[in-house]
Amino acid sequence: MAAGASPLLIGVLAPLTSPGWVEAGRHLLAGCELAVREVNDAGGIDGRPLSLVVRDTAADPERAVTAVDELAGLGVAALAGEYHSVVARAAATRADALGLPYLCSSAVLDALTEQPTEWVARLSPPQSRGWQVYADFLLAAGHGRVAVAAQPTLYWRTGTRILRDHLTPRGGSVTALDMSTLSPEAVCDALVARRATALLLLVGHPEPAVPLVRAVRRDSRLTRVLLGAPAGQPEFAGWTELLGEEGAGIPFLRYLPEHLTPLGARVGKALRAQLSQAPSFVAFEGYDTIAVLADVLRGHGTDRSRIAASWPDVTVEGTRGRIGFSRVPGIGVRQWATAPVQVADRDPADLDRFRILHTG
Numbered sequence: 001m002a003a004g005a006s007p008l009l010i011g012v013l014a015p016l017t018s019p020g021w022v023e024a025g026r027h028l029l030a031g032c033e034l035a036v037r038e039v040n041d042a043g044g045i046d047g048r049p050l051s052l053v054v055r056d057t058a059a060d061p062e063r064a065v066t067a068v069d070e071l072a073g074l075g076v077a078a079l080a081g082e083y084h085s086v087v088a089r090a091a092a093t094r095a096d097a098l099g100l101p102y103l104c105s106s107a108v109l110d111a112l113t114e115q116p117t118e119w120v121a122r123l124s125p126p127q128s129r130g131w132q133v134y135a136d137f138l139l140a141a142g143h144g145r146v147a148v149a150a151q152p153t154l155y156w157r158t159g160t161r162i163l164r165d166h167l168t169p170r171g172g173s174v175t176a177l178d179m180s181t182l183s184p185e186a187v188c189d190a191l192v193a194r195r196a197t198a199l200l201l202l203v204g205h206p207e208p209a210v211p212l213v214r215a216v217r218r219d220s221r222l223t224r225v226l227l228g229a230p231a232g233q234p235e236f237a238g239w240t241e242l243l244g245e246e247g248a249g250i251p252f253l254r255y256l257p258e259h260l261t262p263l264g265a266r267v268g269k270a271l272r273a274q275l276s277q278a279p280s281f282v283a284f285e286g287y288d289t290i291a292v293l294a295d296v297l298r299g300h301g302t303d304r305s306r307i308a309a310s311w312p313d314v315t316v317e318g319t320r321g322r323i324g325f326s327r328v329p330g331i332g333v334r335q336w337a338t339a340p341v342q343v344a345d346r347d348p349a350d351l352d353r354f355r356i357l358h359t360g
Contacts, residue, residue, distance in 0.1 A: 005044070007051035008302060010036075010293055011071030013064055013082040013091055020059035021205065023236045024083045024282050028105055029054065030274050031286025032080065034267065039290070045297045050290075057082060061090035068094040077302040078103060080289045083282060085109040085127070085155045092120045092333070101307040104333070105289045106282050109155060113332050121311045121325045121334035123285055123292070127155075128162055128330070130253050130341050133360030134230045135166040137251065137343045140358065143198040143226055144172035149187050149212055150202035151179045159202055159230065179203050184215035191222055198226040201250075205233040210242050217246045228252070235280045235344075240351050248348040251357055254281040257320050257340040258356060264319030278352070281320075288318040 012032055015025040032052060039050045053076055055067035064087045071079060072095075079095050079102040082088040088107030095102035096117040104112060104120065108127040113120055138146060146167060150156045164174040175194050177187055191199055199216060201209050209229070216222050229252045233239050239247050260268060267287050271279035295316045300306045311325045311334040325334035343358040 005048045007049045008045050008297060009051055009053050009074065009076040010290070011068075011074070011076035011079045012052050012054045013057050013067060013079065013087070014054065015059050015083055015087070016054075016056040017058045019204075020057060021083060023238050024106070024280070025056075027236075027275065027280045027283040028081055028083055028286040030271060030279070031267075031283040031288075032290050033286075034270055034274060035287045035290030035294070039294045045294060050294060050297075057084070057087050057091075059084045059087055061087050064088075064091040065094045067091075068098065068100065072098050072100050077101070077297060077304065078293055078307055080293060081105050081286070082107055085112075086153065088112060092117075095119055099304060099308075101304055103289050103293055105285045109158065110331055116332040118311070118334070119308045121314075121336075122331075123288055123323070123336050123339060124255055125339040125341055126328070126331055126335065127158060129360075130255075131159055131162040131230055132166045133341045133358065134228070134251075134253055134343055135163050135172075136360060137358035138198060138226075138228070139167065139170055139172060141226070144170075145175075145194070145196050146172060146198045146200060147175045147177055147187075147191055147194060147196040148200045148202050149177045149179050149182075149208075151204065151208075155231075156202040163200070179208055184208065184211045187212060188215055188219045188222060191216070191225060196225065198228055200228045200230060201233070202231070205239070206242055209233055213243055213246055213250070226251070232281075234346055235282075237277045240346065245348060245351070248346045248351055251343050251345045254342060254344055255320070255339055256281045256284065256342060258342070258359065260284075260319055261317065261321060263317060267319050284319045288316075288320065288323060291318055292316050292323055 014028050057064040083106045085107040092112045096119045102120045104122040110126045227250045232252045234252045271283045300310045316323045328335040344354045347353040
């Protein structure tokens with residue numbers, strides 16, 4: 001890189017303090033940082049180093065909006081990141097209003113913006129696609145009577161609706177249990193009364209997810225009830241640290257292919273060394289986000305309008321497949337339509353091993 005060359009700035013949003021999901025934020029940022037180091041080690045972007053300007057959202061939409069305003073004022077070429085869907089929605093809406101290109105890494109709400117926009121693109125699959133894959137898994141596994149222990153937020157309400165809309169026409173049923181009023185013990189009683197064969201945890205981690213898992217696992221009436229966590233809590237090491245063997249065998253969604261690309265295998269080893277633990281799919285999403293933005297900056301420069309206009313032309317080999325963006329019916333942002341989706345769980349015989357149960 002040219003000596004003294006001014007850096008190209010990319011703003012990154014991530015939940016790095018509570019009540020945000022800190023472990024997810026740490027993995028997301030690790031992937032971004034690794035990709036930036038590799039770009040800079042290869043000479044940067046036209047001789048200029050890439051630099052991240054990181055802001056902690058702490059799962060707070062208002063804080064995210066303030067951060068977007070600040071980052072836009074600092075002159076970032078584009079915005080990246082965020083894990084929590086409601087936070088990413090607030091950030092995307094503000095980025096659209098400011099004319100700031102935003103590549104969303106991990107959030108899945110279908111309605112990421114209030115109206116269709118050319119300023120926002122997304123790597124992670126929309127919630128409707130991922131959760132329909134999860135519903136197909138439940139039906140294939142013989143679970144038609146499903147209960148959801150849900151907190152009253154937009155993300156969880158949307159997930160419940162997607163599951164109900166997909167399962168009911170196929171002979172299934174979904175019973176919603178309101179976690180703002182029920183204790184874990186009351187949930188267990190409700191599962192028995194409704195003869196549910198599966199309970200999905202549509203709640204925050206560690207509270208109240210961990211007490212719920214313990215209550216169900218230790219209730220002799222519920223030994224045949226499948227516990228599920230479509231939002232992906234069991235993907236992270238903190239889940240096993242808190243629950244041990246009780247946290248195994250709980251299917252969840254993650255956005256990885258059955259086999260990583262050669263790039264993904266190399267990146268996975270580097271991320272494992274950086275994190276001192278197995279990288280989650282969120283870490284790969286962080287890496288791919290920067291890989292895409294670096295490619296766009298090389299080909300189209302730093303003008304924000306040109307960056308946003310380039311989303312349809314993106315074709316980048318990522319860690320999980322070739323990335324490109326298109327218009328998907330019902331989705332208002334440019335979407336990676338073929339992002340991989342799988343249902344997996346932790347093997348009860350080896351808590352560090354993941355079993356792939358279903359793909360879609």
